[in-house]
Amino acid sequence: MRVFVFEYVTGGGLLGAGLPPPLVREGDLMLRALVADLAALDGVECIITRDARLAPPHLPADCRPVHDAADFPRVWAQALAGADAVWPIAPEHQGILEGISEAILAADRPLLNSRPAAVRTAASKLRTIRLLEAQGVPVVPTFGAADRLPPLPGPWVLKPDDGVGCLGIRLCRDRDSLSRYWEQLAQADTFVAQPFVQGTAASLSLLAKDGEVNLLSVNRQRIAVMDEGLILLGCVVNGLGAGDPRWRRLAGDVTAALPDLWGYAGVDLIAAAEGPLVLEVNPRLTTSYVGLRESLQRNPAGLVLDLLVGGALRQGAVGGLAVDVCLEYAGAA
Numbered sequence: 001m002r003v004f005v006f007e008y009v010t011g012g013g014l015l016g017a018g019l020p021p022p023l024v025r026e027g028d029l030m031l032r033a034l035v036a037d038l039a040a041l042d043g044v045e046c047i048i049t050r051d052a053r054l055a056p057p058h059l060p061a062d063c064r065p066v067h068d069a070a071d072f073p074r075v076w077a078q079a080l081a082g083a084d085a086v087w088p089i090a091p092e093h094q095g096i097l098e099g100i101s102e103a104i105l106a107a108d109r110p111l112l113n114s115r116p117a118a119v120r121t122a123a124s125k126l127r128t129i130r131l132l133e134a135q136g137v138p139v140v141p142t143f144g145a146a147d148r149l150p151p152l153p154g155p156w157v158l159k160p161d162d163g164v165g166c167l168g169i170r171l172c173r174d175r176d177s178l179s180r181y182w183e184q185l186a187q188a189d190t191f192v193a194q195p196f197v198q199g200t201a202a203s204l205s206l207l208a209k210d211g212e213v214n215l216l217s218v219n220r221q222r223i224a225v226m227d228e229g230l231i232l233l234g235c236v237v238n239g240l241g242a243g244d245p246r247w248r249r250l251a252g253d254v255t256a257a258l259p260d261l262w263g264y265a266g267v268d269l270i271a272a273a274e275g276p277l278v279l280e281v282n283p284r285l286t287t288s289y290v291g292l293r294e295s296l297q298r299n300p301a302g303l304v305l306d307l308l309v310g311g312a313l314r315q316g317a318v319g320g321l322a323v324d325v326c327l328e329y330a331g332a333a
Contacts, residue, residue: 001305003038003112004047004083005061006100007031008090011049012066012075019053022165022231025327026287028057030089033290035059037301038087044305047079080107085308087112089285092123093162097284110308111262114208114283118260122283123162126192128258132278135257137250139278140197140270145182145189149175155196157230158182162190166223166230171196194279199272202240205288206251206267207303207313211259214303214313215251217295217320219288221268237291237323240271248318250276263304264289291323 009019009027031048038044039060046061056063066075080086086104088111090097098119104111114122122128129142143149144161154174158181163169172178178193185191201221207214220239224231254267258281266286268279292300303314 001043001084002045002047002082004079004086004109005031005034005038006049006076006079006086006088006090008088008096008100010051010054010057012051012072013090013096015051015053015066015072016069019051020167022167022327024054026165027089028054029287029290029325029327030285032057032059033293034087034089034285034301035061037293037299040299041302041305047083049075049079080104080109083109085110085112087285087304091164092119092283093160093164095120095123098123112304112308113285114262114265115260118258118262118283121258122281125159125161125163125280128281129278132254132257132281135253137253137257137278138275140194143193145191149178149193150195151175152195154178157194157196158191159194160190161192166232169230171225171228171230197270197272197277199270199277200240202269202271202276203235203286203288204247204251204254204267204269205237205286205292206255206265207263207300207307208255208258208261208265209263209307209313211256212313213251213255215248215318216300217288217292218247218318232287233328234324234326235288235291237288237295237325238320239322239324241319243319246275250278254278254281258283263307264300287325287327291325295320295323297321 007027009023035046048061049064052065052067066072086109088100098116101116126144129139156172156178159169201223203219205217217238218240220236222233266282269276
Protein backbone atom coordinates (compact mmCIF):
# COMPACT_ATOMS: atom_id res chain seq x y z
CA MET A 1 0.00 0.00 0.00
CA ARG A 2 1.26 3.47 -0.91
CA VAL A 3 0.07 6.15 1.51
CA PHE A 4 0.30 9.83 0.56
CA VAL A 5 0.99 11.68 3.81
CA PHE A 6 0.17 15.32 3.08
CA GLU A 7 1.35 17.64 5.82
CA TYR A 8 -0.04 21.00 4.72
CA VAL A 9 2.43 23.43 6.30
CA THR A 10 5.66 21.65 5.32
CA GLY A 11 4.24 20.02 2.19
CA GLY A 12 3.69 23.14 0.10
CA GLY A 13 0.37 24.44 1.38
CA LEU A 14 1.92 27.78 2.36
CA LEU A 15 3.94 28.42 -0.79
CA GLY A 16 3.56 32.09 -1.61
CA ALA A 17 3.19 32.95 2.09
CA GLY A 18 5.38 32.95 5.19
CA LEU A 19 6.20 29.84 7.18
CA PRO A 20 5.29 30.40 10.87
CA PRO A 21 8.05 28.70 12.92
CA PRO A 22 5.74 27.09 15.49
CA LEU A 23 3.54 25.56 12.78
CA VAL A 24 6.58 24.31 10.85
CA ARG A 25 7.96 22.75 14.03
CA GLU A 26 4.68 21.02 14.87
CA GLY A 27 4.08 19.95 11.29
CA ASP A 28 7.53 18.44 10.92
CA LEU A 29 7.24 16.54 14.19
CA MET A 30 3.89 15.03 13.19
CA LEU A 31 5.09 14.25 9.67
CA ARG A 32 8.21 12.47 10.91
CA ALA A 33 6.32 10.46 13.52
CA LEU A 34 3.58 9.37 11.13
CA VAL A 35 5.93 8.43 8.27
CA ALA A 36 8.13 6.46 10.68
CA ASP A 37 5.08 4.58 12.00
CA LEU A 38 3.75 3.82 8.52
CA ALA A 39 7.16 2.76 7.21
CA ALA A 40 7.46 0.29 10.09
CA LEU A 41 4.38 -1.59 8.82
CA ASP A 42 4.83 -4.47 6.39
CA GLY A 43 3.91 -3.58 2.82
CA VAL A 44 3.41 0.16 3.42
CA GLU A 45 5.28 2.85 1.48
CA CYS A 46 4.90 6.61 1.89
CA ILE A 47 4.71 9.55 -0.50
CA ILE A 48 5.20 13.08 0.82
CA THR A 49 5.48 16.55 -0.68
CA ARG A 50 7.94 19.12 0.63
CA ASP A 51 8.06 22.92 0.53
CA ALA A 52 11.43 23.51 -1.19
CA ARG A 53 12.17 26.38 1.21
CA LEU A 54 12.66 23.77 3.93
CA ALA A 55 15.53 21.33 4.26
CA PRO A 56 14.89 17.81 2.94
CA PRO A 57 13.38 15.67 5.72
CA HIS A 58 15.46 12.52 5.04
CA LEU A 59 12.55 10.21 5.75
CA PRO A 60 11.78 6.70 4.43
CA ALA A 61 9.41 8.16 1.85
CA ASP A 62 9.15 9.18 -1.80
CA CYS A 63 9.68 12.93 -1.26
CA ARG A 64 8.42 15.30 -3.98
CA PRO A 65 9.70 18.90 -3.61
CA VAL A 66 7.39 21.79 -4.52
CA HIS A 67 9.17 24.99 -5.58
CA ASP A 68 6.33 27.46 -6.08
CA ALA A 69 2.58 27.83 -5.74
CA ALA A 70 2.04 27.44 -9.48
CA ASP A 71 3.70 24.01 -9.39
CA PHE A 72 1.78 22.78 -6.37
CA PRO A 73 -1.38 21.50 -8.16
CA ARG A 74 0.70 19.32 -10.50
CA VAL A 75 2.79 17.78 -7.70
CA TRP A 76 -0.30 17.26 -5.54
CA ALA A 77 -2.24 15.59 -8.38
CA GLN A 78 0.63 13.25 -9.20
CA ALA A 79 1.08 12.22 -5.57
CA LEU A 80 -2.67 11.68 -5.23
CA ALA A 81 -2.82 9.58 -8.39
CA GLY A 82 0.03 7.37 -7.20
CA ALA A 83 -1.43 6.67 -3.77
CA ASP A 84 -3.69 3.90 -2.52
CA ALA A 85 -4.81 6.04 0.43
CA VAL A 86 -4.22 9.59 1.70
CA TRP A 87 -3.57 10.79 5.24
CA PRO A 88 -3.86 14.59 5.43
CA ILE A 89 -2.49 16.68 8.28
CA ALA A 90 -3.82 20.21 7.90
CA PRO A 91 -5.49 23.01 9.87
CA GLU A 92 -9.26 23.28 9.87
CA HIS A 93 -9.29 27.07 9.54
CA GLN A 94 -10.57 28.71 6.35
CA GLY A 95 -11.92 25.34 5.25
CA ILE A 96 -8.43 24.02 4.42
CA LEU A 97 -8.73 20.50 5.86
CA GLU A 98 -12.34 20.17 4.70
CA GLY A 99 -11.37 21.12 1.13
CA ILE A 100 -8.43 18.72 1.10
CA SER A 101 -10.65 15.92 2.43
CA GLU A 102 -13.28 16.53 -0.23
CA ALA A 103 -10.61 16.55 -2.97
CA ILE A 104 -9.29 13.19 -1.75
CA LEU A 105 -12.76 11.64 -1.78
CA ALA A 106 -13.52 13.19 -5.19
CA ALA A 107 -10.40 11.45 -6.52
CA ASP A 108 -11.83 8.17 -5.21
CA ARG A 109 -9.00 7.67 -2.74
CA PRO A 110 -9.53 6.30 0.79
CA LEU A 111 -9.34 9.12 3.34
CA LEU A 112 -7.39 8.19 6.47
CA ASN A 113 -8.99 10.93 8.53
CA SER A 114 -12.34 12.24 9.70
CA ARG A 115 -15.11 12.86 7.17
CA PRO A 116 -15.65 16.41 5.84
CA ALA A 117 -18.83 16.84 7.90
CA ALA A 118 -16.93 16.36 11.17
CA VAL A 119 -14.14 18.65 9.98
CA ARG A 120 -16.67 21.34 9.05
CA THR A 121 -18.22 21.26 12.52
CA ALA A 122 -14.92 21.15 14.38
CA ALA A 123 -13.56 24.08 12.33
CA SER A 124 -15.76 26.38 14.43
CA LYS A 125 -15.07 26.35 18.15
CA LEU A 126 -18.44 27.97 18.84
CA ARG A 127 -20.37 25.49 16.68
CA THR A 128 -18.54 22.55 18.25
CA ILE A 129 -19.13 23.67 21.82
CA ARG A 130 -22.81 24.34 21.22
CA LEU A 131 -23.27 20.92 19.61
CA LEU A 132 -21.53 19.18 22.50
CA GLU A 133 -23.38 21.26 25.09
CA ALA A 134 -26.71 20.30 23.52
CA GLN A 135 -25.70 16.64 23.93
CA GLY A 136 -24.91 17.13 27.61
CA VAL A 137 -21.13 17.07 27.21
CA PRO A 138 -19.33 19.23 29.82
CA VAL A 139 -17.66 22.17 28.06
CA VAL A 140 -15.90 25.44 28.76
CA PRO A 141 -18.54 28.17 28.20
CA THR A 142 -17.94 29.79 24.82
CA PHE A 143 -19.45 33.03 23.52
CA GLY A 144 -19.64 34.68 20.13
CA ALA A 145 -19.75 38.40 19.34
CA ALA A 146 -23.56 38.40 19.37
CA ASP A 147 -23.83 36.74 22.80
CA ARG A 148 -24.34 38.50 26.10
CA LEU A 149 -21.33 37.76 28.28
CA PRO A 150 -21.97 36.63 31.87
CA PRO A 151 -20.81 38.97 34.65
CA LEU A 152 -17.54 37.16 35.29
CA PRO A 153 -14.59 39.44 36.17
CA GLY A 154 -11.91 37.47 34.32
CA PRO A 155 -9.45 36.49 33.16
CA TRP A 156 -10.90 35.77 29.72
CA VAL A 157 -9.44 34.14 26.64
CA LEU A 158 -10.18 35.68 23.23
CA LYS A 159 -9.41 33.45 20.25
CA PRO A 160 -10.24 33.06 16.54
CA ASP A 161 -13.28 30.84 16.09
CA ASP A 162 -11.41 28.74 13.51
CA GLY A 163 -7.94 29.37 14.92
CA VAL A 164 -4.90 27.13 14.59
CA GLY A 165 -3.18 26.04 17.79
CA CYS A 166 -2.36 29.01 20.00
CA LEU A 167 -2.03 31.49 17.12
CA GLY A 168 -4.13 34.61 17.57
CA ILE A 169 -5.09 33.87 21.17
CA ARG A 170 -5.12 36.77 23.61
CA LEU A 171 -5.38 36.51 27.38
CA CYS A 172 -7.50 39.35 28.77
CA ARG A 173 -7.02 40.01 32.46
CA ASP A 174 -10.51 41.42 33.04
CA ARG A 175 -13.83 42.23 31.36
CA ASP A 176 -12.72 45.74 30.42
CA SER A 177 -9.68 44.54 28.49
CA LEU A 178 -11.78 41.84 26.82
CA SER A 179 -14.31 44.43 25.63
CA ARG A 180 -11.55 46.76 24.49
CA TYR A 181 -9.74 44.12 22.43
CA TRP A 182 -12.96 42.79 20.95
CA GLU A 183 -14.02 46.28 19.83
CA GLN A 184 -10.64 46.77 18.12
CA LEU A 185 -10.99 43.63 16.01
CA ALA A 186 -11.72 44.25 12.33
CA GLN A 187 -13.75 41.03 12.17
CA ALA A 188 -15.04 40.61 15.70
CA ASP A 189 -17.65 38.07 14.62
CA THR A 190 -14.88 35.59 13.76
CA PHE A 191 -13.66 35.45 17.38
CA VAL A 192 -14.98 33.73 20.49
CA ALA A 193 -14.48 34.42 24.18
CA GLN A 194 -14.07 31.84 26.93
CA PRO A 195 -13.62 32.41 30.66
CA PHE A 196 -10.18 31.33 31.81
CA VAL A 197 -10.90 28.15 33.76
CA GLN A 198 -8.47 27.13 36.47
CA GLY A 199 -7.17 23.61 36.01
CA THR A 200 -4.72 21.50 34.06
CA ALA A 201 -4.51 21.94 30.29
CA ALA A 202 -5.00 18.47 28.86
CA SER A 203 -6.04 16.53 25.79
CA LEU A 204 -7.35 13.14 24.78
CA SER A 205 -5.96 11.08 21.90
CA LEU A 206 -8.52 8.69 20.50
CA LEU A 207 -9.49 6.44 17.61
CA ALA A 208 -13.02 6.83 16.28
CA LYS A 209 -15.22 5.00 13.82
CA ASP A 210 -18.99 5.21 13.26
CA GLY A 211 -19.65 6.88 16.60
CA GLU A 212 -17.55 4.41 18.59
CA VAL A 213 -14.26 5.22 20.27
CA ASN A 214 -11.07 3.77 21.67
CA LEU A 215 -9.35 6.16 24.06
CA LEU A 216 -5.59 5.87 23.56
CA SER A 217 -4.09 8.40 25.95
CA VAL A 218 -4.76 11.24 28.36
CA ASN A 219 -2.14 13.95 27.85
CA ARG A 220 -0.94 16.92 29.84
CA GLN A 221 -0.23 20.05 27.80
CA ARG A 222 2.53 22.51 28.66
CA ILE A 223 1.25 26.00 27.89
CA ALA A 224 2.97 29.30 28.73
CA VAL A 225 1.73 32.90 28.76
CA MET A 226 3.85 35.34 26.73
CA ASP A 227 3.00 38.89 25.65
CA GLU A 228 -0.68 38.40 26.59
CA GLY A 229 -0.84 35.31 24.39
CA LEU A 230 -0.57 31.57 24.93
CA ILE A 231 2.16 29.31 23.57
CA LEU A 232 2.12 25.52 23.45
CA LEU A 233 5.56 24.40 24.61
CA GLY A 234 4.79 20.72 24.31
CA CYS A 235 2.88 17.93 25.96
CA VAL A 236 3.37 14.80 28.01
CA VAL A 237 1.61 11.89 26.32
CA ASN A 238 -0.17 9.83 28.97
CA GLY A 239 1.00 12.44 31.45
CA LEU A 240 -2.25 12.36 33.43
CA GLY A 241 -3.67 9.46 35.37
CA ALA A 242 -5.83 7.48 32.98
CA GLY A 243 -7.72 5.51 35.61
CA ASP A 244 -10.49 8.09 36.05
CA PRO A 245 -13.57 6.67 34.24
CA ARG A 246 -14.60 10.22 33.28
CA TRP A 247 -11.91 10.28 30.58
CA ARG A 248 -13.35 7.32 28.71
CA ARG A 249 -16.89 8.56 29.24
CA LEU A 250 -15.99 11.99 27.84
CA ALA A 251 -14.31 10.44 24.79
CA GLY A 252 -17.44 8.37 24.16
CA ASP A 253 -19.75 11.35 24.52
CA VAL A 254 -17.71 13.50 22.12
CA THR A 255 -17.59 10.75 19.50
CA ALA A 256 -21.31 10.07 19.81
CA ALA A 257 -21.99 13.78 19.20
CA LEU A 258 -19.63 13.81 16.19
CA PRO A 259 -20.17 10.41 14.54
CA ASP A 260 -18.23 11.43 11.40
CA LEU A 261 -14.99 11.45 13.36
CA TRP A 262 -12.83 8.68 11.91
CA GLY A 263 -9.37 7.44 12.73
CA TYR A 264 -7.17 9.54 14.98
CA ALA A 265 -8.65 12.64 16.63
CA GLY A 266 -7.85 14.82 19.62
CA VAL A 267 -9.92 16.62 22.23
CA ASP A 268 -8.49 19.68 24.02
CA LEU A 269 -9.85 20.23 27.51
CA ILE A 270 -9.31 21.65 30.95
CA ALA A 271 -9.12 19.20 33.84
CA ALA A 272 -10.94 21.46 36.28
CA ALA A 273 -11.88 20.85 39.90
CA GLU A 274 -15.43 19.93 38.85
CA GLY A 275 -14.21 17.54 36.14
CA PRO A 276 -12.96 17.67 32.54
CA LEU A 277 -14.37 20.48 30.36
CA VAL A 278 -13.99 20.38 26.57
CA LEU A 279 -12.36 23.35 24.81
CA GLU A 280 -12.35 22.06 21.23
CA VAL A 281 -12.16 18.97 19.04
CA ASN A 282 -9.34 18.36 16.55
CA PRO A 283 -10.50 16.02 13.74
CA ARG A 284 -6.95 15.17 12.66
CA LEU A 285 -3.51 14.27 13.90
CA THR A 286 -2.37 16.35 16.88
CA THR A 287 1.02 16.92 18.45
CA SER A 288 0.36 14.23 21.04
CA TYR A 289 0.59 11.64 18.26
CA VAL A 290 4.35 12.23 18.17
CA GLY A 291 4.87 10.38 21.46
CA LEU A 292 2.04 7.89 21.14
CA ARG A 293 3.92 4.88 19.74
CA GLU A 294 6.56 5.07 22.47
CA SER A 295 3.91 5.55 25.13
CA LEU A 296 1.61 2.72 24.05
CA GLN A 297 4.33 0.36 22.83
CA ARG A 298 2.04 -0.16 19.83
CA ASN A 299 1.98 1.35 16.35
CA PRO A 300 -0.98 3.78 16.22
CA ALA A 301 -0.77 4.12 12.43
CA GLY A 302 -1.36 0.39 12.20
CA LEU A 303 -4.49 0.74 14.33
CA VAL A 304 -5.83 3.32 11.87
CA LEU A 305 -5.06 1.18 8.82
CA ASP A 306 -6.88 -1.70 10.51
CA LEU A 307 -10.02 0.47 10.51
CA LEU A 308 -9.63 1.06 6.78
CA VAL A 309 -9.87 -2.66 6.00
CA GLY A 310 -12.93 -3.12 8.17
CA GLY A 311 -11.29 -3.89 11.48
CA ALA A 312 -13.11 -3.14 14.69
CA LEU A 313 -11.90 -0.68 17.29
CA ARG A 314 -9.64 -2.51 19.73
CA GLN A 315 -10.64 -1.55 23.24
CA GLY A 316 -7.70 -1.67 25.61
CA ALA A 317 -6.62 -0.32 28.94
CA VAL A 318 -6.05 3.43 28.82
CA GLY A 319 -2.59 4.53 29.79
CA GLY A 320 1.04 3.93 29.03
CA LEU A 321 4.47 5.39 29.52
CA ALA A 322 4.68 9.14 30.08
CA VAL A 323 6.46 10.56 27.01
CA ASP A 324 7.45 14.21 26.70
CA VAL A 325 7.02 15.97 23.34
CA CYS A 326 8.91 19.27 23.16
CA LEU A 327 7.84 22.09 20.84
CA GLU A 328 10.03 24.85 22.23
CA TYR A 329 11.63 27.00 19.54
CA ALA A 330 13.50 30.27 19.40
CA GLY A 331 11.08 32.92 20.62
CA ALA A 332 9.08 30.61 22.84
CA ALA A 333 11.64 30.33 25.59
